Amino acid sequence: MEVLSIGEKIKRTRIYKGLTLKDVCGSEISVSKLSCIENGKIAPEDWVLKYLSSKLDINLEYLEKSVEDQIKTNLEKLLRNTDEEDYEEKLEYNLEMAERYEYYELSFYIMHLIFEYLLKVNNVKRIQEMLGKYYDLCNNSSDKSKRLIYYMDVARFFYQNEEYFQSANYFNNVTKSIKDSEEKNYIMLSESIFGEALCNLMLKNYQKAYEIAINLNEIFHYIENNLKKAKMYHILALLSLRMDNGKFEFYEKKSNDMYNDINNEYKAEAIFNYATNMFQMNANSKAIEYIKNAIDIFPKEDEEKFVNFMLLIIEELVNNEAIDIARELIEDVLNISIKLNNLKFIEKSYYLKSKILKKQNDLLSSEMYMNLSLDALAKFGSKKQIYERYMEMGNMYYDISSIKESLKYFTLAINIQKKL
Numbered sequence: 001m002e003v004l005s006i007g008e009k010i011k012r013t014r015i016y017k018g019l020t021l022k023d024v025c026g027s028e029i030s031v032s033k034l035s036c037i038e039n040g041k042i043a044p045e046d047w048v049l050k051y052l053s054s055k056l057d058i059n060l061e062y063l064e065k066s067v068e069d070q071i072k073t074n075l076e077k078l079l080r081n082t083d084e085e086d087y088e089e090k091l092e093y094n095l096e097m098a099e100r101y102e103y104y105e106l107s108f109y110i111m112h113l114i115f116e117y118l119l120k121v122n123n124v125k126r127i128q129e130m131l132g133k134y135y136d137l138c139n140n141s142s143d144k145s146k147r148l149i150y151y152m153d154v155a156r157f158f159y160q161n162e163e164y165f166q167s168a169n170y171f172n173n174v175t176k177s178i179k180d181s182e183e184k185n186y187i188m189l190s191e192s193i194f195g196e197a198l199c200n201l202m203l204k205n206y207q208k209a210y211e212i213a214i215n216l217n218e219i220f221h222y223i224e225n226n227l228k229k230a231k232m233y234h235i236l237a238l239l240s241l242r243m244d245n246g247k248f249e250f251y252e253k254k255s256n257d258m259y260n261d262i263n264n265e266y267k268a269e270a271i272f273n274y275a276t277n278m279f280q281m282n283a284n285s286k287a288i289e290y291i292k293n294a295i296d297i298f299p300k301e302d303e304e305k306f307v308n309f310m311l312l313i314i315e316e317l318v319n320n321e322a323i324d325i326a327r328e329l330i331e332d333v334l335n336i337s338i339k340l341n342n343l344k345f346i347e348k349s350y351y352l353k354s355k356i357l358k359k360q361n362d363l364l365s366s367e368m369y370m371n372l373s374l375d376a377l378a379k380f381g382s383k384k385q386i387y388e389r390y391m392e393m394g395n396m397y398y399d400i401s402s403i404k405e406s407l408k409y410f411t412l413a414i415n416i417q418k419k420l
Helices: 006-016 021-025 031-038 046-056 060-064 067-079 087-100 104-121 124-140 145-160 164-180 186-202 206-218 226-243 248-260 264-280 284-297 303-319 323-340 343-359 363-377 383-399 403-417
Strands: none
Touching (some): 021 046, 067 104, 087 104, 104 145, 186 226, 206 226, 226 248, 226 264, 284 303, 303 323
16 A cells, blocks of 8 residues: 655665665666665666666566556555545545645545545545645646536535535536536536435425426436436426426336336335425325335345334334324334344334324333433433433423423433533
């Protein structure tokens, strides 16, 4: 992974072998010339490299490999395993080397990889620290298309950070730039249109979102990735549902047909997404029908994925007063969570069961499960999560007229709030 210039390789090997400049030079090269080569002041000729390779017993191919080629080789290795623990650290080392030797195009590419990784792990603080540097590298690049990549990355960051208005502006800049250019990058264009439509959906600007998303119909034939096409048809279906324009079933079928070619996990998640919007539109019976369909379709082989999906569904049912169905589902989910020994799943299951019991006016059992949930949350929860749970516990005890317990949890919440 270490990157060395030709001169550094020569100097390091010479010193390791205990040789002086004069020892290596002999009568073939002047001492001053070798010194300049080692310090990077001049580039050695081919015959000099062959001589030094032989004299120092260094592999000639290794000796000739430039800093740029070493960095590219490092990146190829890193991209084969992006889950390495020190993945970001290694990328930043290679970025430092690329900048030192003024490989601006390569520096930009590495920064893009770092940014993608930081988005993946949702390291907001680090992204904010890197934004200025990323912008400078974008400006240093002679390739104008790099600006579009930068805009797309920043748009994704704002979207992930729930700054939808800002995100939409960046996506829109990409769309305009591509439409104005002679050579059209239709893959990026589809992503920028989709992103801007999604931002407006989150902002509940349904009419504007639909007017943006409908442009996807003109470029579907350029998109070969079925998952991307499925997601794009899905947003058109979702917006058609919201607009009640009679095209929901058409786009829903288009999306489902694409998901069928991939796997049922994505399809089930899309159906659940329709259901959450149907609940918001007070079409509860239809929403429950879609939720049941989503549960039937979701693959059951990976129990962790299945439980995670089911917990989302149960929470949605509880929030929309579909208590009977939620009660039927929670027991199995809790049992699987315990079997998996997944503390986060167990905590969430206890919490949702407490909410269900409270809505059924079984306050004593609700209190018991809420306390079990809190015990589990205390082992992994953040200060913010613990604070919110203490507040909820305080309100719960207040509702059942247990003022002493209510004050206890409100006091605990206040103490944590001071540390936030």
